[in-house]
Amino acid sequence: MRRLFTKNFDFDPDKIVMCSNCSTCRWTCTSYEEWGSEAMFAGGRLRMLRAYVEKNLPIDEHFVEAIYSCSVCEQCVERCPIKVPYGEIVEDLRKRLVEIGKGPYGKLGAMGDRVFHEHNPYGGEAKERANWITPDLKISDDSNIGYFVGCTASYRRPEIGVATVRMLNHFGIEPQILGTDEYCCCSPLIRTGQIVMPIFKKQEDGSKKKVGTLDVKSIINHNIEEFKSRGVDQIIYSCSGCFRTTTLDWPKFYREKGGILPFSTQHLSQFLAVKLKKGEMKWKNGYNERVTYHDPCHLGRHVGVFEEPREVIKSIPGIDLVEMDRNRYESKCCGAGGGLKGGFGENATNIASRRIEQALEVGATTLISSCVFCKLNFLDAVKRDGHDIKIVNIEDLFSDLMELG
Amino acid sequence: MLDGRMIRVVNLRKLAEIVGEDYFSSEDYMLDLYSADIAALPEMVNDLLRTKADAVAQPTSTEIVSRILKYCMDKRIPVIPRGHGTSGYGGVVPTRRGLVLEMTRMNEIHSIDKGKMTVEVGAGIIWGHLLEELEDEGLTVAAYPTSAPSSTVGGWVAAGGTGIGSTKYGGIREQVVDLEVVLPDGTVIRTAKDGKVIAQFLKGSDYVFNPGHDLYQFGFLEDERVNDNVTDLFVDSNGALGVITKVVLKIIPLRNLKPLVASFRSGQLMTHALENIVAATRPFFLHFITGDFYQMQAELGLAPKTSGEWIILATYEGTEDELAGEVEKFHHFVNRNNGIVESEEIAQHEWEERFYPMRIKRLGPSLAPSEVYVPLDNLEEFLEAVDQHFKNERYAIEGAVTNKGEVAALAWFLDDERKKISFLMGWYRSLDFIDIGLKKGGRAYSIGMWNAPLSRSFYGEKRLKTMYKVKRQTDSKNLMNPGKVFSGPLNLSFRFNLLILFAVTIAIPTVLFLAGLLVPEITNAYIPWLVPDTFSKLLWLIGLGLILGVVAIEVANMIPIGFVLTMGRPFMRLFRRIWRS
Incomplete structure (x- = not known):
């Protein structure tokens, strides 16, 4: 059948025909809710892909825009009766678009540039990566427990890194941190298809000169080898995106080199839940507010961590945890993931705003999450739309209630 | 007009103005998406027919819809209203291009x-x-x-x-x-x-x-x-x-719902039980799947572990007291037909699965559906007739009993749409399935476009x-969703019209030329003036072919879809056998 497909856009037709066009995925689709277009939900995108591939249509900006206007939250996969692996398909598709020079969308390519040059998608200088570390934090160079800080905590929300290390210190753990040797986990690059991409530099005469090739595999392997060489066999994460990528994506790239990950991964909410279970955690203060918990897609639907964060929150004295209508497997996306925040900033904020409204509907005065990226997006929505709600992550709450600040 | 747009650019602009720029599109990629319904039509059908709209609008109020319709009727633009296009009878497929009116923004x-x-x-x-x-x-x-x-x-x-x-x-x-x-x-x-x-x-x-x-x-x-x-x-x-x-x-x-599941060893026992259950109880939802359906689910690891493979799901609604009585009767009639009432877990599972019959698509990877109402009294006969008729096909049937004593019987034929010719020829199955239902005293499930020839018996x-x-x-100009309910003509695609033109233009001189070569005694005796033995005669014949080609296009574009489907069915059946083997 492949002969009927274009040479320069040879996408596996087996994947496309799996979808039955039933549109069950549309109901809860993050991007359909925002754009309301047939091209902006999983089933519609697959139909569009089919039309482009079968009719040999040239790949234009509409197609690229539609393919990138998805947060890869995988609510569609959850609802799909046939379980079409839509997340994998869309990431594959983005990879193909980058390979043929049609992707990534808009300014998302700048993330690849920045990771290539500075090892983070925000463009902060690589040598400043560890500047968030405050003098009171205890960090060791021989612990078998590591903390993967991630780019957002390192460059945008340093309080998350500080709170997490203080939390670990509270339990007597002095984690190893890669510092300036920590590179991006590559989540934003994998999600947006920038797996292998030529990097160009603009010359004075306006022309572009290739200065190298971004290769996600080498970045990931750098991180793995760094932890391995330092003897780390367990890594804690405060960022759900980094956690998901390490747990589900790194092994694929490392396996290509013939290995399996030399360490285990644990999200800090899981870490705290274990401490709670063992009776090693006692809250110093209570939190007398009605709160609700937002399941980050990367932590929840993708890896399956739903109950541990709730167990930790429920154990806080005085707290009143209520659930939003959409929770756990049906949780609504905050709109930040999959390159949506980078490519469609305003729309991502709209989506976050709607999620916050769901929290307000159940009377919550605090919205707790456990992903730095969700928090960043929610804070943008609060700032823009003036919602009367506090946005915190579990580690923030821990740090405050334990008086670690 | 071979393939002209029905909407001129100036009209597109005006329509965009009425509905709002954000809710209007005439871009090609959008039109593809809004010009189809859930049915995976054989790609060749899309090549043959002109099924693409010129524009799509998402109105946000009744007043806007009213203004759009006034404008479209005035400018003779066909209008095709649609929801999410989840039906498969072609009811939202454009037949004469025009404007698709997608109503999903009016959702309060x-x-x-x-x-x-x-x-x-x-x-x-x-x-x-x-x-x-x-x-x-x-x-x-x-x-x-x-x-x-x-x-x-x-x-x-x-x-x-x-x-x-x-x-x-x-x-x-x-x-x-x-x-x-x-x-x-x-x-x-x-x-x-x-x-x-x-x-x-x-x-x-x-x-x-x-x-x-x-x-x-x-x-x-x-x-x-x-x-x-x-x-x-x-x-x-x-x-x-x-x-x-x-x-x-x-x-x-909102009342209590109590799902119950019973399994049977044969279709005969199951249909008898269905008749008894409908006669003696008032289920909210009474549904069954055939043994083939069960087998397919089992192949995917989705089938519940039941004693038999013919499954009935009966869901009752009411107060605890009402339910108790219904449950007792259900047990009685299941037992009387040698069935087994399965566990509550299985019942709950089947009830939760009610939205997802299409899970068996994984075995396809394509499914060709067909649905028809059949009187419950004739269900057994109908299932046997279908079994006899589709011996060489792999399919599954499910059905739900209605309050009219009918069963909405839905067949899923497994297929592979990547095998284009075989998939196209397989279209006969959907039509034959409906025909068998009609012969057993049934009626069409829905009309849309494909079932328009059945409008008379349906309505x-x-x-x-x-x-x-x-x-x-x-709507004297037939602009409101043309081709639906009232069977319309084919409206062939530009490419197919060209093909007809080309074939007729070339075919006539070629046939006459060959006839002159092979049977000169006949051509010289009867049509010597038509044999292209000189260049000028050849040109003249090509001219004649062109004229006949245009006539052929007009005639072909007037043939009703129903007629084509009826006449083409024996050929589809034959070719399907050839291509599958």
């Missing part, structure tokens, strides 16, 4: 009247959303489609049909209390009270409306009474008479005549 719940027990909603609301919202109020609708997670209320009203709850409360026809409809000339009516507006289109005829007595088929008596309620006329009319913008539905209190002659009269008076 306007009011819930707990006194009259009705809810008024925008036509574009998804059933699932409506159910959720009503549930918060302790209410629900009496019947909803199995496509509730994705289909719209207006879509089901326009397409018609039965679903979950229909065993007790009937199909969508019985749920609709009132509709807001925009007629082709832009007039907005409420169907429950504005019957006179419609009646004026029937002046001079013997017919007046009287829909109150027979809920199932719109009937009218030849007397002088004019009923104000014409709601029934618009339900399942596929948007051929106007655009539904608001729907008022009956609602019921009944009188109702169809009324619809036709209204259509003729309000």
Whole structure:
């Protein structure tokens, strides 16, 4: 059948025909809710892909825009009766678009540039990566427990890194941190298809000169080898995106080199839940507010961590945890993931705003999450739309209630 | 016109202005998406027919719909209303290009009247959303489609049909209390009270409306009474008479539901049990799957561990006391037919799976569906006839009993759409399945475009005549969803028209030339002036071929779709066998 497909856009037709066009995925689709277009939900995108591939249509900006206007939250996969692996398909598709020079969308390519040059998608200088570390934090160079800080905590929300290390210190753990040797986990690059991409530099005469090739595999392997060489066999994460990528994506790239990950991964909410279970955690203060918990897609639907964060929150004295209508497997996306925040900033904020409204509907005065990226997006929505709600992550709450600040 | 757009650029601009730039598109990639429904049509059909719209608009208010229709009728632009396109009968497929009116932005719940027990909603609301919202109020609708997670209320009203709850409360026809409809000339009516507006289109005829007595088929008596309620006329009319913008539905209190599952060793035992259960109890939803369906589920690891492979799901609704009585009777009739009542877990699982029959698509990877109503009394015979007829095909059947003593029997034929010719030829199966149902006393499930030849038996002659009269008076140019309900011509694609032209132009001189070579005694005796033995004669014949080609295109574009499907079926059957083997 492949002969009927274009040479320069040879996408596996087996994947496309799996979808039955039933549109069950549309109901809860993050991007359909925002754009309301047939091209902006999983089933519609697959139909569009089919039309482009079968009719040999040239790949234009509409197609690229539609393919990138998805947060890869995988609510569609959850609802799909046939379980079409839509997340994998869309990431594959983005990879193909980058390979043929049609992707990534808009300014998302700048993330690849920045990771290539500075090892983070925000463009902060690589040598400043560890500047968030405050003098009171205890960090060791021989612990078998590591903390993967991630780019957002390192460059945008340093309080998350500080709170997490203080939390670990509270339990007597002095984690190893890669510092300036920590590179991006590559989540934003994998999600947006920038797996292998030529990097160009603009010359004075306006022309572009290739200065190298971004290769996600080498970045990931750098991180793995760094932890391995330092003897780390367990890594804690405060960022759900980094956690998901390490747990589900790194092994694929490392396996290509013939290995399996030399360490285990644990999200800090899981870490705290274990401490709670063992009776090693006692809250110093209570939190007398009605709160609700937002399941980050990367932590929840993708890896399956739903109950541990709730167990930790429920154990806080005085707290009143209520659930939003959409929770756990049906949780609504905050709109930040999959390159949506980078490519469609305003729309991502709209989506976050709607999620916050769901929290307000159940009377919550605090919205707790456990992903730095969700928090960043929610804070943008609060700032823009003036919602009367506090946005915190579990580690923030821990740090405050334990008086670690 | 071989393939001209129906909408000129200046008209596109005006339409965009009316509906708002953000809610309008005439870009190619969008048109592909909005010009199809759920059915995976063989790609070749798309090559043959001109099924692409010129533009798509998402109106946000009734007033905008009215302005659009006025403008389109004035400029002779076909209008194709659609919801989410989750039906597969071609009801939303454009046949003459034109403007697709996607109603999903009109998705509000306007009011819930707990006194009259009705809810008024925008036509574009998804059933699932409506159910959720009503549930918060302790209410629900009496019947909803199995496509509730994705289909719209207006879509089901326009397409018609039965679903979950229909065993007790009937199909969508019985749920609709009132509709807001925009007629082709832009007039907005409420169907429950504005019957006179419609009646004026029937002046001079013997017919007046009287829909109150027979809920199932719109009937009218030849007397002088004019009923104000014409709601029934618009339900399942596929948007051929106007655009539904608001729907008022009956609602019921949310009650306890008790799903029960029984399994049987044979189809005969199962159908007998179904008959007994319907006679002795009042299930909210009575559904079955055949042994083939069970086998396919088992292949995917989705089948529950049951004693038999023919499964009945009966869900009852009511107070604890009511339920207890029904459960007891269910057990009795299952036992009497040698069935086994399965565990509560299995029952709950099957009830939760009610929206997802398509899981078996994984075995396809494509599914070709077909659905027909069959009297429950003839179900056993029908299943046997289908079994005999499709010996060489792999398929599964499920069905749901309605409150009319019918079964909505739905067949899923496994196929692979990547094998293009074989998939195209397999189309005969859907048509044959319906035919077998009709022969067993059944009727079409829905009309749309593909079943338009069955309109007469589906609507009944009188109702169809009324619809036709209204259509003729309000839409004389046949611009409201053309080709639906009233069978339309083929409207071939540009490429296919060219092919006909080319074939006729080349074929005629070639045949005559070859005839001159092979049987000169005949050609010289009868048509010496037609044999292209000189260059000028050849040119003359090509000219003649061109003229005949244009005539052939016109003729081909006038052939009704139903005619093609009927005539082509034996060939499809034959070629399917050849291509599959």
